[in-house]
Amino acid sequence: MLEQPYEYTARALVEPDWRRLPGFADVTAQQWRSAQWQRAHCVKDVRQLQRVYGDLLDGSFYADVAADQAGRATMSLLLPPQMLNTMVPAAVPDTAAMRADPVRRYMLPVASDRLPGAAASHPCAVRDSLHEHEMWAVEGLTHRYPTKVLAELLATCPQYCGHCTRMDLVGNSTPAVAKLRFAAKPAERHAAMLDYLRATPSVRDVVVSGGDVANLPFGTLEAFVSALLQIESVRDVRLASKALMGLPQHWLQDDVVAGMTRLAATARQRGVSLAVHTHVNAAQQVTPLVAEAVRAMLAAGVRDVRNQGVLLRGVNTTAPALLDLCFALLDGAGVTPYYLYLCDVVPGAEHWRVSLAEGQTLQADLMGYLPGFATPRVVCDVPYVGKRWVHQVAEYDRERGISYWTPTHPTGIAPADDGARARRCTYYDPVHTLPESGRAWWRARQGDPVAAGRAAAASRVASLAD
Numbered sequence: 001m002l003e004q005p006y007e008y009t010a011r012a013l014v015e016p017d018w019r020r021l022p023g024f025a026d027v028t029a030q031q032w033r034s035a036q037w038q039r040a041h042c043v044k045d046v047r048q049l050q051r052v053y054g055d056l057l058d059g060s061f062y063a064d065v066a067a068d069q070a071g072r073a074t075m076s077l078l079l080p081p082q083m084l085n086t087m088v089p090a091a092v093p094d095t096a097a098m099r100a101d102p103v104r105r106y107m108l109p110v111a112s113d114r115l116p117g118a119a120a121s122h123p124c125a126v127r128d129s130l131h132e133h134e135m136w137a138v139e140g141l142t143h144r145y146p147t148k149v150l151a152e153l154l155a156t157c158p159q160y161c162g163h164c165t166r167m168d169l170v171g172n173s174t175p176a177v178a179k180l181r182f183a184a185k186p187a188e189r190h191a192a193m194l195d196y197l198r199a200t201p202s203v204r205d206v207v208v209s210g211g212d213v214a215n216l217p218f219g220t221l222e223a224f225v226s227a228l229l230q231i232e233s234v235r236d237v238r239l240a241s242k243a244l245m246g247l248p249q250h251w252l253q254d255d256v257v258a259g260m261t262r263l264a265a266t267a268r269q270r271g272v273s274l275a276v277h278t279h280v281n282a283a284q285q286v287t288p289l290v291a292e293a294v295r296a297m298l299a300a301g302v303r304d305v306r307n308q309g310v311l312l313r314g315v316n317t318t319a320p321a322l323l324d325l326c327f328a329l330l331d332g333a334g335v336t337p338y339y340l341y342l343c344d345v346v347p348g349a350e351h352w353r354v355s356l357a358e359g360q361t362l363q364a365d366l367m368g369y370l371p372g373f374a375t376p377r378v379v380c381d382v383p384y385v386g387k388r389w390v391h392q393v394a395e396y397d398r399e400r401g402i403s404y405w406t407p408t409h410p411t412g413i414a415p416a417d418d419g420a421r422a423r424r425c426t427y428y429d430p431v432h433t434l435p436e437s438g439r440a441w442w443r444a445r446q447g448d449p450v451a452a453g454r455a456a457a458a459s460r461v462a463s464l465a466d
């Protein structure tokens with residue numbers, strides 16, 4: 001019999017023992033289960049990180065974290081103890097193990113992980129790379145697809161991910177990125193969003209996001225979702241929360257479970273599908289506590305809990321790592337693997353990103369192991385186009401790493417004669433993955449990203465980069 005590239009074995013989830021970390025040595029199980037305790041003991045800077053790990057990690061590691069925060073980091077540090085505890089889960093961490101750990105690599109970035117100098121960012125990398133702000137129908141409500149909207153209710157999360165695509169807006173400013181701030185007050189913005197949706201019956205699907213809805217007072221979230229459920233045209237509501245994994249304690253609180261039970265009952269009564277979407281990138285992050293929180297949501301009556309992961313080099317970009325993740329989610333926690341995104345072309349992300357070709361290979365390698373409904377689609381979120389399956393590319397210049405995509409619809413707020421379908425839009429592979437001729441082509445344009453973007457676009461059909 002031929003050898004299988006991936007050998008499936010059922011694995012039990014493991015909650016790593018937090019007492020192996022000096023700073024959590026005396027923390028009781030009751031404290032650990034408390035969302036309040038978790039939030040109060042988040043690591044927000046290197047000093048607090050040192051308090052958790054003490055002498056387990058070298059000074060060089062702490063200096064590397066500090067250098068990243070002072071230099072290229074687009075997101076500030078924010079790590080709940082639950083998230084930290086999933087790094088090097090099976091041993092007492094040392095510096096080498098921390099440096100190599102997949103969760104550390106994306107949740108606790110260090111300067112030495114990034115590519116040096118200008119290579120750290122793609123020449124065409126931009127803040128708000130998906131141009132969501134341009135598609136705000138009202139502040140924070142992105143109307144990009146004909147029938148779907150994204151409602152950014154807030155701009156904070158209980159944890160900050162190094163590669164965040166909304167680095168423009170989400171979290172605290174860093175030396176590299178002064179964050180934008182919403183102009184209107186939250187209550188005014190939420191009301192304006194609801195007014196827009198009441199007046200726009202072509203929208204049937206609302207992603208309620210941020211940021212992370214776990215940072216909203218539950219009463220505010222419940223009021224917003226309840227109002228959505230009163231709108232006749234809304235048929236799908238999806239709540240986005242990475243905290244379901246990063247801070248499951250939040251979703252296990254009695255008032256949250258009770259509130260979700262009320263919302264799910266109303267949704268069911270109205271025939272609306274209420275789901276929770278989360279963001280898990282590594283199998284070791286799916287712990288028994290995460291599974292308990294997911295099951296609490298399913299028991300509360302939400303239709304499904306789905307995962308939207310991001311392909312990140314050094315974290316999960318092998319088929320075995322992705323299959324381990326998918327089986328941990330599906331078998332261990334009852335989460336449906338849904339999407340795996342190519343990382344967006346934001347500043348400082350080149351060391352994480354993979355090429356479209358690598359994404360296509362990973363999609364092929366995942367086929368046949370999972371049930372069809374739980375086989376994640378590897379997608380590219382193409383600016384001005386939307387999410388597209390990686391094999392839907394219209395044209396692909398492998399030498400320069402430029403893929404061309406054709407919009408199938410105008411954005412939700414585009415004028416009728418926008419001509420979107422005639423355009424092609426672009427996505428860029430990381431330059432360091434290209435053959436030498438392609439790298440040389442980009443080097444000649446380095447330092448002038450606008451010219452680089454224009455040159456890339458002009459070499460085929462006009463793109464919106466012009």
Ligand code: SF4
Pocket residue numbers: 156157159160161163164165166170210211212242243279
């Ligand atoms: S949880 Fe989502 S929105 Fe928040 S920092 Fe991470 S990727 Fe960004």
